[in-house]
Amino acid sequence: MSTGFEFEIKSRASRARAGVFNTPHGELSTPLFAPVGTQATVKSVTPAQLEELSAGLVLANTYHLYLRPGDEIIAQLGGLHSFMHWYRPILTDSGGFQVFSLADSRKIDSDGVTFKSHIDGSTHRITPEKSISIQENLGADIIMAFDECGSPYDVVKNEIALERTHAWVDRCLKAKTRSDQALFGIIQGGVYPELRKRSAEYLCGLDLPGYAIGGLSVGETKPETLSILELLDVCLPENKPRYLMGVGSPEDLVAGVQRGVDIFDCVLPTRLARHHTAITHTGRINIANARYVSEKSPIDDRCTCYTCRNFSTAYLRHLVLAKEILAATLLTIHNLNTLIKLMNDIRQSIIDARFDQFATNFFEHWDKIE
RNA sequence: GUGCCUAUGGUGUAGCGGCAACACAGAUGACUGUGGAUCAUCUAUCACGGGUUCGAAUCCCGUUAGGCACC
Numbered sequence: 001m002s003t004g005f006e007f008e009i010k011s012r013a014s015r016a017r018a019g020v021f022n023t024p025h026g027e028l029s030t031p032l033f034a035p036v037g038t039q040a041t042v043k044s045v046t047p048a049q050l051e052e053l054s055a056g057l058v059l060a061n062t063y064h065l066y067l068r069p070g071d072e073i074i075a076q077l078g079g080l081h082s083f084m085h086w087y088r089p090i091l092t093d094s095g096g097f098q099v100f101s102l103a104d105s106r107k108i109d110s111d112g113v114t115f116k117s118h119i120d121g122s123t124h125r126i127t128p129e130k131s132i133s134i135q136e137n138l139g140a141d142i143i144m145a146f147d148e149c150g151s152p153y154d155v156v157k158n159e160i161a162l163e164r165t166h167a168w169v170d171r172c173l174k175a176k177t178r179s180d181q182a183l184f185g186i187i188q189g190g191v192y193p194e195l196r197k198r199s200a201e202y203l204c205g206l207d208l209p210g211y212a213i214g215g216l217s218v219g220e221t222k223p224e225t226l227s228i229l230e231l232l233d234v235c236l237p238e239n240k241p242r243y244l245m246g247v248g249s250p251e252d253l254v255a256g257v258q259r260g261v262d263i264f265d266c267v268l269p270t271r272l273a274r275h276h277t278a279i280t281h282t283g284r285i286n287i288a289n290a291r292y293v294s295e296k297s298p299i300d301d302r303c304t305c306y307t308c309r310n311f312s313t314a315y316l317r318h319l320v321l322a323k324e325i326l327a328a329t330l331l332t333i334h335n336l337n338t339l340i341k342l343m344n345d346i347r348q349s350i351i352d353a354r355f356d357q358f359a360t361n362f363f364e365h366w367d368k369i370e
Numbered sequence: 371g372u373g374c375c376u377a378u379g380g381u382g383u384a385g386c387g388g389c390a391a392c393a394c395a396g397a398u399g400a401c402u403g404u405g406g407a408u409c410a411u412c413u414a415u416c417a418c419g420g421g422u423u424c425g426a427a428u429c430c431c432g433u434u435a436g437g438c439a440c441c
Contacts, residue, residue: 038404059403097403118405144403186403217402245403252402267404274406290397321396328406 005182005209007241007262013355015233015260018347021210021241023089023141024180025081028056030241030262031346033253033339034091035270038064040074040084043270044328045336047086052306053336054344057142058086059265062134063095063102067117067124071137079139091142091265093245094131094172096186097149097214108148110164128171136178143176144212145169147186152220158190166202173206182209184243190215191224193231200235211236212243213261217252226255233260250279250342254362257346257355269339273331276320279338283367287331292317305337306330 004024011018021028034057035042035050042050042058050058060080065071074083081087096113099106103115112127126134131146146168150161169185176183185203189195203211213232216225229244236242241262247253248266256264269279276288280300287299298308299316307316307330319327349358 036404043404043406061403064404091403093403101403102405147403149403212403214403243403248402264402266402268402271401271404271406274404275401275408277401286399288397325406 004180007210007239009238011351011353013350013353014258016257016346016350016355017260017262018350019241019262021262023182025087025089025141028089028263029347031253031257031343031350032056032263033248033343034059034263034265035336036265036267037084037086038267039068040065040080042332042336043274044325044332047084049306049329049333050086050336051088053333053340055088055336055340057089057091057263057265060084060090060092060138060140061095061098062092062131062138062144063098063126065092065138066095066126066134067119071134075137075139079137081139089142090140092135092138092140092144094135094144094146094186095126096131096144096147097246099126100149108164110167112146128168129175132172132175132183136176136181139178139181141181142210143181143183145172145183145185147188147214149215149218150188150190152190152215152218152224155190155192155195158188158192158195158215162188162195162199166199169203169206184208184210184212186212186214186245187232188215189228191220191228193228196228196231197235200232204235204237208240210241210243210263212245214245216244217247225252226259229256229259229261236260248339250339251363251366253339253342254346254359257350258359269335270332273335274328276327276331278316278331279335281338281342282365287313287316287327288320289317299334300338303334303337303341305334307334307337 004022007019007021009017009019019030021030035055036059038061040060074080077083080090099113099115102118104118106113106115112125114125116123128146135143147165148161150158165188185208187199187203189199242260243263244256244261246266247264248268253264278285278287278299281302292313295313299313300308349355
């Protein structure tokens with residue numbers, strides 16, 4: 001009988017892979033882009049709209065949902081899928097990253113982290129065991145090990161964070177009781193190849209159902225990011241999905257797939273949508289720009305999303321300047337469609353054995369507007 | 371018609387003889403395991419014409435345009 005979390009590679013093109021990952025809430029076709037729904041909602045769009053976009057996986061967040069409304073409340077209400085009315089796969093981040101990026105102050109020790117809520121200043125403590133307990137209450141299909149994300153250029157702190165992250169993943173595994181959730185480990189190590197390699201080797205020894213790459217796109221240079229991905233590509237097992245956390249610009253998605261990454265998530269498309277920037281097949285455009293005041297054509301003439309099928313750029317600009325909520329919704333639909341479509345095109349090109357050509361063509365045309 | 375008051379960016383205001391400031395609006399950019407937040411940069415020949423002064427948004431005279439009062 002299957003465990004429910006097999007990863008099957010259907011096709012390869014160089015180091016890129018097209019696969020299928022099985023979860024209790026359905027299959028995920030990879031390479032995959034996952035929209036972020038931190039507070040049990042992908043901001044400004046409904047689950048029905050996400051389905052129409054063919055979104056496969058949605059992220060939610062342990063730190064935020066633990067603080068509000070509380071993981072036990074969500075468990076009482078039947079778990080996250082039912083709570084947010086999204087019955088396709090969900091992944092919850094462990095909360096490690098948010099403790100460091102959002103909490104007003106935090107104190108970390110080998111056992112866990114004590115921090116003050118960014119909402120009301122109240123004091124809380126999260127340990128690996130607590131993070132798993134919260135994530136079991138939430139009930140996502142994929143859950144993440146509690147980790148410490150160091151700053152990319154501090155080798156001493158990175159080594160400490162790495163050892164801590166390794167000790168914590170062991171504790172997460174021990175604390176885990178549900179068999180219908182896959183626990184992914186997170187590789188840390190900043191920009192340091194030795195640390196990254198050590199982290200990958202340690203986690204691979206645990207034979208987890210998937211491996212996440214953390215601590216990238218947090219301030220290091222692009223060549224550094226790519227060389228770490230290339231290093232990890234040869235360290236990680238072929239038959240497990242690789243998840244690059246927090247990365248989601250179109251060029252990064254293509255570059256990531258080229259280096260063997262299967263899953264990505266990122267706030268970028270939804271955040272940019274709320275900040276009046278559209279992602280097109282050739283680059284970003286700022287919808288608020290005065291040049292679009294009477295532009296009749298849609299944002300992207302090649303796009304077939306609901307927004308581009310029905311609305312002029314001039315109308316979207318009007319909504320943006322008038323600060324209407326619909327601006328965020330329509331731009332979010334468009335931006336998510338652009339990334340999801342990009343991943344579908346990448347997947348098809350891998351299956352058709354023409355991914356290298358696809359990538360070359362993509363980089364030739366990317367960011368060449370005007 | 372007479373008297374008094376006012377005139378500073380797109381809007382509303384500060385500055386009262388020494389580098390024209392603030393808020394909003396506007397423009398441009400940033401945003402990568404989410405604070406619908408935020409941040410950065412830009413946007414004025416101080417109504418017009420003359421005078422006093424080393425120096426005028428500021429003081430004086432006139433013009434124009436508003437406001438108030440009286441008739």
